Amino acid sequence: MNVLLADPFFATPEFKTALRNRVPAARVAIWGEDSIPNDVDVLATWTIPDDMRRLPVGLQAIFCFGAGAGHLLADERVPYGLPIVRNLDDGQAEQMLDYALHATLARQLDDQNLLIAQRQAAWERPRSARRQRGSLKVTILGNGFIGRRVSEGLAAYGFSVARWTFSAGDAIPGLYRGPDQLVDACRQADVLINVLPLSPDTDHILSSDVLFALRRGAYLVNIGRGSHVDDRAMLTAIDRGVLAAAWLDTFRREPLPDDDPLWSHPRIRITPHIGGLPTIDGSANALADVLEVLCSESALPGLVKRR
Known part of the structure; x- marks a missing residue:
């Protein structure tokens, strides 16, 4: 060959x-x-x-x-x-699982609020008890090679995992299918992790309808493509407290311009497209x-x- x-x-x-x-x-x-x-x-x-x-x-x-x-x-x-x-x-898939696990544990530990308190030199302990892993719902958008590896790894770590795929097919427990079930898959999720490939069907898929279905204080984790995110909807969800943090690894324009306001947003975590190399x-x-x-x-x- x-x-x-x-x-x-x-x-x-x-x-x-x-x-x-x-x-x-x-x-x-x-x-x-x-x-x-x-x-x-x-x-x-x-x-x-x-x-x-x-x-x-x-x-x-x-x-x-x-x-x-x-x-x-x-x-x-x-x-x-x-x-x-x-x-x-397999090595790339393992890296993306590591990234997803890192962000999910950060949600469990209320990491973003602790980081903001540190920047303000404020000695503030969480007002509520730390939730157990099994009580946190994590929704994975994407059920291909990467999506399955991420969902299996998070489930093995003890988190409650739901999956969504664009494709139709047989009913499988915990797997939501098609556009009509997207919002249901995300409803009351504590962490939403996107690993979808980009296509005309998935452009801006992280929309207001999806983000405002999440549990208040949720984390958005985008290790798919930058064009998946509706930036205005994301910022509105942050301003209204629906999102406590957004972890963004990919962007429409890369490298992200140094004057982009996302760099300095207190509730946005930026990484330079290293989620899975x-x-x-x-x-x-x-x-x-x-x-x-x-x-x-x-x-x-x-x-x-x-x-």
């Missing part, structure tokens, strides 16, 4: 070695450095380089190094029928799985669905 690497982060000897350890027969070329074979089976990248005017001949699939692939779906160079495969990176070994294993499936003509893991 011929693989063309076109992502600067993964166009390294370390990644090539990790991939060949799993698939010794893989022939790997790096865009802009190596000669490109006549037939490329898989293009592995986050975005298609600007100087790649057309996709390689014989391409069977695009392997996307990120968890979301909406930008590839929108790329005019990608024909409609060409499979796009997400990176099912792809790993060398995890990504190599995920790409190796795709190569092996292509050889066997089985169903591709992590296949992106077009709507």
Whole structure:
């Protein structure tokens, strides 16, 4: 199988070695450095380089190094029928669970109010007893590879977890499905964690209807995409006490401009898109799985669905 690497982060000897350890027969070329074979089976990248005017001949699939692939779906160079495969990176999923757990424990400990009190040099203890993990409802938006890992990890830690997916399907306990059940999934949640991919259907999905369904004093945790958040609705929910804190890891514009007022908001926690970074070994294993499936003509893991 011929693989063309076109992502600067993964166009390294370390990644090539990790991939060949799993698939010794893989022939790997790096865009802009190596000669490109006549037939490329898989293009592995986050975005298609600007100087790649057309996709390689014989391409069977695009392997996307990120968890979301909406930008590839929108790329005019990608024909409609060409499979796009997400990176099912176990290491990245574990990082996103860590981020979600960090924020959820912060909600349990009333961390944002304690931080504000510290900034004001105010010795103020919480007015109510700390709630037990099982009494806190955590709603996860997204039930794909990342969403399931996050929900399973939080449930294993003792939190009460509900999940929501855009897709229809069979009824499963604790899983809400479709737009009509979105608000119900979020109703009275103490923590709302978004790990959805971005699509026209999920743009601004964190709206007033969703946020004002949460329990008063809830935490919003966005490790999906910046465009998922309706900023005006979020700020209104904070001002009215519905949200005690918003943890934002992704933004419409990145890096977030240094004059953006979100930086200094006392109830907003900003991180620079580090919720889940792809790993060398995890990504190599995920790409190796795709190569092996292509050889066997089985169903591709992590296949992106077009709507």
